[in-house]
Amino acid sequence: MLKDITLGQYFPVDSVIHKLDPRFKIINTLLFIMMLFAGNHAVNLVIGAVFVILVQGLSKIPFQMGIKSIKPIFPVLVFTAILNLVFIDTGETLWSWKFLKITEGGLQTSAFMIGRIILLIIGSSMLTYTTSPILLTDAIESLLSPLKKVKFPVHEMAMMMSIALRFIPTLIEETDKIMAAQKARGAMLDNGKLLDRVKAMIPILIPLFVSAFRRAEELATAMECRCYQGGEGRTRLRELKATWKDYCSLTVCGLFLLLIMILNSIISY
Amino acid sequence: MAEHEMIRAEHLWFRYPTDTDAEQENDWILKDISLEIKKGSFTAILGHNGSGKSTLAKHMNAILIPEKGSLFVAGLNTRKEENLFAIRQKAGMVFQNPDNQIVASIVEEDVAFAPENLGVPPEEIRKRVDSALRSVKMYEYRNHAPSQLSGGQKQRVAIAGVIAMQPECIILDEPTAMLDPQGRQEVMETILKLNREQGITIILITHYMEEAALAERVVVVDDGRIILDDLPRKVFSQVEHMKALGLDVPQVTELAWELKKAGYAISPEILTEQECVVALEKLF
Numbered sequence: 001m002l003k004d005i006t007l008g009q010y011f012p013v014d015s016v017i018h019k020l021d022p023r024f025k026i027i028n029t030l031l032f033i034m035m036l037f038a039g040n041h042a043v044n045l046v047i048g049a050v051f052v053i054l055v056q057g058l059s060k061i062p063f064q065m066g067i068k069s070i071k072p073i074f075p076v077l078v079f080t081a082i083l084n085l086v087f088i089d090t091g092e093t094l095w096s097w098k099f100l101k102i103t104e105g106g107l108q109t110s111a112f113m114i115g116r117i118i119l120l121i122i123g124s125s126m127l128t129y130t131t132s133p134i135l136l137t138d139a140i141e142s143l144l145s146p147l148k149k150v151k152f153p154v155h156e157m158a159m160m161m162s163i164a165l166r167f168i169p170t171l172i173e174e175t176d177k178i179m180a181a182q183k184a185r186g187a188m189l190d191n192g193k194l195l196d197r198v199k200a201m202i203p204i205l206i207p208l209f210v211s212a213f214r215r216a217e218e219l220a221t222a223m224e225c226r227c228y229q230g231g232e233g234r235t236r237l238r239e240l241k242a243t244w245k246d247y248c249s250l251t252v253c254g255l256f257l258l259l260i261m262i263l264n265s266i267i268s269y
Numbered sequence: 270m271a272e273h274e275m276i277r278a279e280h281l282w283f284r285y286p287t288d289t290d291a292e293q294e295n296d297w298i299l300k301d302i303s304l305e306i307k308k309g310s311f312t313a314i315l316g317h318n319g320s321g322k323s324t325l326a327k328h329m330n331a332i333l334i335p336e337k338g339s340l341f342v343a344g345l346n347t348r349k350e351e352n353l354f355a356i357r358q359k360a361g362m363v364f365q366n367p368d369n370q371i372v373a374s375i376v377e378e379d380v381a382f383a384p385e386n387l388g389v390p391p392e393e394i395r396k397r398v399d400s401a402l403r404s405v406k407m408y409e410y411r412n413h414a415p416s417q418l419s420g421g422q423k424q425r426v427a428i429a430g431v432i433a434m435q436p437e438c439i440i441l442d443e444p445t446a447m448l449d450p451q452g453r454q455e456v457m458e459t460i461l462k463l464n465r466e467q468g469i470t471i472i473l474i475t476h477y478m479e480e481a482a483l484a485e486r487v488v489v490v491d492d493g494r495i496i497l498d499d500l501p502r503k504v505f506s507q508v509e510h511m512k513a514l515g516l517d518v519p520q521v522t523e524l525a526w527e528l529k530k531a532g533y534a535i536s537p538e539i540l541t542e543q544e545c546v547v548a549l550e551k552l553f
Contacts (some may be wrong), residue, residue, distance in 0.1 A: 029279035049406060062345055104531055123385070133374070134373070134374055134378065135374060142397060158362055162372075162373065162374065163372065165374050166371070166372065166374040166415070169414070169416035170368050170416065173416075215369045218364065218366060218369035218370070219369050219370065219372070221332060221363075221364075221380075222364055222369065222370035222372075223372060224332070224357070225330060225332065225357055225361065225362040225431075226356050226357070226361070226382055226431070226434065227354050227358055227386040227387055227432060227434065228371075228382075228386045229354070229386060233388045234385055234386060234388060235376060235384075235385050235388050235391060235394065236381075236385055236391060236394075237377070237381035237384075237385060237394045237395065237398065238391075247357060248451060266276075
């Protein structure tokens with residue numbers, strides 16, 4: 001049952017977006033977030049939506065996948081909507097009951113916020129849908145590499161992330177085995193009160209931790225045996241190389257942002 | 270030191286550091302080990318659990334340093350810090366559990382790990398990775414995740430990861446202990462092929478007699494000492510001695526030995542089923 005967990009949400013298909021340099025994809029995602037937050041007008045949402053649809057189309061990711069990414073944040077959406085509806089008190093009053101009051105301004109703001117969050121999630125999940133976790137790690141390492149100058153352990157962080165990714169399936173398998181072993185000894189994992197269930201996790205977690213430490217030790221030895229000596233002087237099999245397509249994507253995102261900023265300043269006049 | 274020597278141990282003593290000062294003879298894991306291994310040879314090191322065979326293996330690529338005596342890998346003393354990476358590059362090590370030695374989440378990235386660490390240029394890494402994966406017959410799986418592979422396949426990937434360093438010697442510490450019979454066979458075939466076709470020195474630590482029988486030389490370690498060191502057929506024909514050490518012999522050897530004990534004219538120096546068939550035919 002635990003095996004069904006999908007790792008990250010990488011959706012491997014062959015598309016232009018998939019082939020872009022992951023570093024550029026991260027920067028473009030940041031630009032996209034800026035687009036949404038550049039102003040408080042509906043025009044931001046319209047252009048943002050156009051951008052998301054464009055990327056979605058190019059990436060060949062099925063539309064339902066985008067919708068699926070919103071599901072987990074549904075409670076957040078409802079919460080934001082209610083908060084904005086109740087607490088913003090501008091414009092005409094549309095409806096009131098005792099101390100509760102819904103105004104036109106509140107309605108507008110909450111609609112705007114919902115739209116912004118939905119676009120934000122769909123847009124940024126395009127990054128994780130089209131980029132494998134390994135490439136994402138590489139890109140983060142490369143983008144953060146200037147921080148090495150201030151002694152920030154960028155390479156070590158990236159190595160830790162990629163090893164963690166590598167060991168997730170292994171540890172899941174191990175958890176399954178331990179659960180089966182404990183059940184065979186009469187452990188009740190699936191029923192009882194909340195407190196009992198939490199307690200029942202202890203005989204699973206402890207062997208899991210012990211074995212994880214043992215694995216870590218063995219892995220460290222194996223890495224040393226293969227001449228691992230930190231990030232210094234290390235080369236890579238797959239080097240990240242920017243092509244004209246990457247610069248194009250950056251330019252397009254930049255232009256979108258510029259357009260939004262110009263439109264916003266025209267409207268506010 | 271001779272050109273054709275891969276590994277030479279000279280009166281090697283080792284014990285794990287303990288908190289207590291009491292010096293006891295029993296603390297020593299390895300006692301006065303002297304051993305020479307030739308380049309291009311295939312040596313099996315046998316011994317039961319706790320005999321010190323894994324500890325000896327760990328000395329051969331400088332994970333452990335002898336307390337007394339010394340060990341040389343291709344003429345380099347493991348005691349010298351500056352030799353460390355040269356030694357590890359020359360003598361690669363494969364461990365028992367394939368899951369705990371695969372670093373990356375894609376097969377070819379993992380094979381590339383060692384050359385990446387050595388600072389090999391990317392085009393050269395690509396060549397080495399491809400040829401290493403071909404020589405363990407895992408090239409088709411280069412883009413798979415390790416978790417999608419069987420135990421034998423994972424262990425072959427681990428071997429490829431070592432080959433990509435272009436070592437002169439590979440030390441395998443019970444590489445088949447966690448595998449099913451098919452995986453075990455895959456790994457053994459790979460090891461033999463590397464030894465015969467690429468001339469890589471193989472040191473195989475094992476407690477499977479059938480695997481040790483494939484080697485050119487068998488070294489038996491018991492209680493930290495080298496007890497026997499000879500051709501496999503000479504070692505295994507000493508059936509009583511092996512049993513006294515808590516070790517088995519290949520089934521066919523045991524059969525011949527039992528027949529000989531029962532008064533038949535058969536030599537117990539038999540290692541393969543084929544040899545056994547021939548010898549039995551001669552009998553009747």
